Amino acid sequence: MNVKKIVEKMTLKEKLQQLTQLNAGFLDKNAGTEATGPLSSMGLTSQDLNGIGSVLNFQGPDNVKAIQRQHLEDDTNKIPMLFMMDVIHGCRTIYPVPIGLSASFDPQLVKDCCAMAAKEAAAEGINVTFAPMADLVRDARWGRVMESTGEDPYLNCLYSRAAVEGFQGDLKKGKVAACVKHYAAYGAAEAGRDYNTVDMSERTLREYYLPAYKAAVDAGVEMVMTSFNVLDGVPAAANKKLVDGILRKEWKFGGVVISDYNSFREMITHGVAENEHDAACLAVNAGNDIEMMSATYIGHIESLIKEGKVSLKQIDKAVERVLKLKKKMGMFSDPYLDADKALADSLDCCKEHRDLARKAAEKCAVLLKNDGVLPFSTEVKKVAVIGPFANTGEILGNWRCYGKHEQTVTVLAGVKNLLGGAEVVYAEGVSGELTASDESGIAAAVKAAKGADAVILTLGEPQGDSGEGNSKLDLELPAVQYKLLDEVLKANKNTAVLLFSGRPLAIKRLSETAPAILEVWQPGTEGGSAAANLLFGKAVPSGKLTMSFPAKTGQCPVYYNHYNTGRPRMNDDVRVAYTSSYIDGPNKPLYPFGYGLSYTAFGYSDLKLSSSVLQSGGTVTASVKVKNKGSVAGEETVQLYIRDLFGSAVRPVKELKGFKKVMLAAGEEKEVSFEINEDMLAFYGPDLVKKAEKGDFKVFIGGDSECADSVSFRLV
Numbered sequence: 092m093n094v095k096k097i098v099e100k101m102t103l104k105e106k107l108q109q110l111t112q113l114n115a116g117f118l119d120k121n122a123g124t125e126a127t128g129p130l131s132s133m134g135l136t137s138q139d140l141n142g143i144g145s146v147l148n149f150q151g152p153d154n155v156k157a158i159q160r161q162h163l164e165d166d167t168n169k170i171p172m173l174f175m176m177d178v179i180h181g182c183r184t185i186y187p188v189p190i191g192l193s194a195s196f197d198p199q200l201v202k203d204c205c206a207m208a209a210k211e212a213a214a215e216g217i218n219v220t221f222a223p224m225a226d227l228v229r230d231a232r233w234g235r236v237m238e239s240t241g242e243d244p245y246l247n248c249l250y251s252r253a254a255v256e257g258f259q260g261d262l263k264k265g266k267v268a269a270c271v272k273h274y275a276a277y278g279a280a281e282a283g284r285d286y287n288t289v290d291m292s293e294r295t296l297r298e299y300y301l302p303a304y305k306a307a308v309d310a311g312v313e314m315v316m317t318s319f320n321v322l323d324g325v326p327a328a329a330n331k332k333l334v335d336g337i338l339r340k341e342w343k344f345g346g347v348v349i350s351d352y353n354s355f356r357e358m359i360t361h362g363v364a365e366n367e368h369d370a371a372c373l374a375v376n377a378g379n380d381i382e383m384m385s386a387t388y389i390g391h392i393e394s395l396i397k398e399g400k401v402s403l404k405q406i407d408k409a410v411e412r413v414l415k416l417k418k419k420m421g422m423f424s425d426p427y428l429d430a431d432k433a434l435a436d437s438l439d440c441c442k443e444h445r446d447l448a449r450k451a452a453e454k455c456a457v458l459l460k461n462d463g464v465l466p467f468s469t470e471v472k473k474v475a476v477i478g479p480f481a482n483t484g485e486i487l488g489n490w491r492c493y494g495k496h497e498q499t500v501t502v503l504a505g506v507k508n509l510l511g512g513a514e515v516v517y518a519e520g521v522s523g524e525l526t527a528s529d530e531s532g533i534a535a536a537v538k539a540a541k542g543a544d545a546v547i548l549t550l551g552e553p554q555g556d557s558g559e560g561n562s563k564l565d566l567e568l569p570a571v572q573y574k575l576l577d578e579v580l581k582a583n584k585n586t587a588v589l590l591f592s593g594r595p596l597a598i599k600r601l602s603e604t605a606p607a608i609l610e611v612w613q614p615g616t617e618g619g620s621a622a623a624n625l626l627f628g629k630a631v632p633s634g635k636l637t638m639s640f641p642a643k644t645g646q647c648p649v650y651y652n653h654y655n656t657g658r659p660r661m662n663d664d665v666r667v668a669y670t671s672s673y674i675d676g677p678n679k680p681l682y683p684f685g686y687g688l689s690y691t692a693f694g695y696s697d698l699k700l701s702s703s704v705l706q707s708g709g710t711v712t713a714s715v716k717v718k719n720k721g722s723v724a725g726e727e728t729v730q731l732y733i734r735d736l737f738g739s740a741v742r743p744v745k746e747l748k749g750f751k752k753v754m755l756a757a758g759e760e761k762e763v764s765f766e767i768n769e770d771m772l773a774f775y776g777p778d779l780v781k782k783a784e785k786g787d788f789k790v791f792i793g794g795d796s797e798c799a800d801s802v803s804f805r806l807v
């Protein structure tokens with residue numbers, strides 16, 4: 092089967108259809124979408140549907156098979172369609188939202204989870220997932236931080252690679268092609284407002300924002316999605332320098348580039364294209380292949396070719412790339428691939444997948460505070476489970492694909508399952524809605540809390556309040572949740588807060604009042620079992636934040652690897668005029684990047700380097716002793732940070748350069764070491780060349796990004 096030969100035989104119209112992606116609903120010719128408007132509003136007729144190249148948003152393997160079967164009857168060239176879907180954190184079995192999962196500091200776990208999702212997705216008839224999202228994020232007001240792996244470029248690269256490997260593997264049975272998104276720098280939307288402008292220097296773009304997309308490309312990702320945002324004044328989908336220049340020419344990406352939903356037409360709203368004709372011209376010339384949910388190609392490429400603004404060769408190349416992917420996936424020999432209802436049903440929340448989802452939820456929970464209430468004893472006689480997220484399956488998170496709330500283990504069920512005989516009482520107290528104000532349920536919650544041996548209070552934000560289009564002005568908890576907290580605490584001090592969120596929240600007041608806070612994110616299908624295991628000490632928290640939790644929303648964007656400024660604030664507690672600071676609060680986040688407690692405590696000592704000189708091309712070894720000072724076994728993520736003291740461009744106050752997870756029995760001590768080489772010190776200078784510069788470096792090793800002990804070496 093020769094892809095070029097197929098392309099030679101296709102008419103221009105067929106080629107453009109091949110480059111168009113529509114929602115499954117549009118493909119049903121009997122649905123009357125032409126007459127009722129949706130099709131014609133896109134400038135499409137039902138005839139255009141015959142050769143459509145790919146489809147998104149469909150319902151299960153039977154639906155996929157039916158659409159594909161019909162398509163193969165209608166399409167002159169008999170080219171199977173690709174089925175694409177947002178499989179972001181699980182398909183039917185849902186694991187924690189990516190910002191949560193990333194707190195595991197465990198790329199292998201991410202790979203395993205993505206492999207599990209791929210297996211379920213393939214059985215659903217999904218061929219491509221619109222994941223991973225490799226957008227670096229610094230502003231928790233942006234709802235889509237939920238889909239990201241946080242603020243650190245090094246960690247983002249590891250995760251982006253792991254996700255691609257997990258989803259794609261050898262691209263054979265039980266695998267799906269991955270589509271890294273949103274290229275590029277979508278995570279830097281101004282003021283955290285979705286779809287908003289991004290403007291940054293090319294140096295910052297290359298140093299922080301591009302590496303995780305590049306890591307996916309280097310890992311062999313099959314597709315890249317261009318983003319909604321403007322970058323340097325040009326929408327990403329129209330940005331030739333970004334797509335044709337950096338992605339295709341510099342990184343040698345030979346796969347398929349797809350637009351985001353309707354983003355070609357949005358060029359008109361952005362104001363770079365006067366009409367669809369111009370938009371199509373910009374899109375093709377920038378280097379996009381597939382157009383998602385608009386039809387500017389079908390409507391306008393023919394005339395653009397006649398005008399000499401687009402060449403047929405460009406279109407042929409784009410079609411070839413799409414067909415090559417179909418061929419690589421084996422679709423020409425079997426257009427249905429793994430789509431199989433019985434298989435999908437057998438994998439659906441099966442034991443193996445539930446076990447992995449539970450492990451993931453346990454590994455990513457972050458213990459933010461513990462005054463000694465946790466873990467609760469399993470000997471308790473009476474437990475109260477309170478709050479808006481206690482007795483609901485709606486803790487899967489946004490972008491939950493086919494995940495079902497009724498298959499989710501609630502916190503209440505998880506606690507009951509774990510404790511068996513104990514009395515477990517429940518009261519909702521207040522609603523979790525952002526606008527909730529009704530306090531009438533608080534009395535029942537207080538009654539439940541009184542006399543209980545342990546109180547689990549679930550607070551946070553509903554799953555629908557993070558994700559696309561869910562930017563927030565205020566990251567604090569709603570007042571009504573604080574009212575519930577205050578009243579419950581008056582009734583019972585033995586209370587631990589289980590915090591649900593798809594983003595860092597600004598929970599200063601909570602941190603000052605709650606005896607214990609365990610951040611469980613939106614934990615997925617096994618969220619309740621994982622929470623119960625953690626609360627009652629069957630599992631020990633080990634998650635570490637990959638995004639700073641602001642002390643106040645007004646600090647956003649707040650991130651650990653910031654620059655020093657010429658007038659750094661030396662002390663957050665005092666007000667010093669003319670320093671880079673706020674007069675009404677701290678600079679430092681409430682909980683920094685890398686932070687997370689355990690039920691035990693870890694001590695660091697003997698930080699040292701094998702040499703105080705690093706010869707260019709050589710290595711030095713940094714080591715530290717880590718001791719479990721408590722009485723239970725626990726896992727610590729030992730983090731290596733480096734600061735380059737002087738550079739031709741300003742260097743961050745700290746940068747994560749490595750980490751190791753160590754399991755330590757009570758009282759046990761281990762030496763942990765890291766090799767440092769010149770490559771790890773490289774950065775983009777003002778000339779946009781990446782290299783290490785000679786000079787002095789500080790090395791820090793500790794349990795979070797605020798670790799202070801350091802040793803120094805000189806690169807010569």
Ligand code: BGC
Pocket residue numbers: 147177221272351352559
């Ligand atoms: C989102 C993408 C997503 C696409 C398809 C868009 O609105 O920005 O992340 O993949 O829809 O669902």
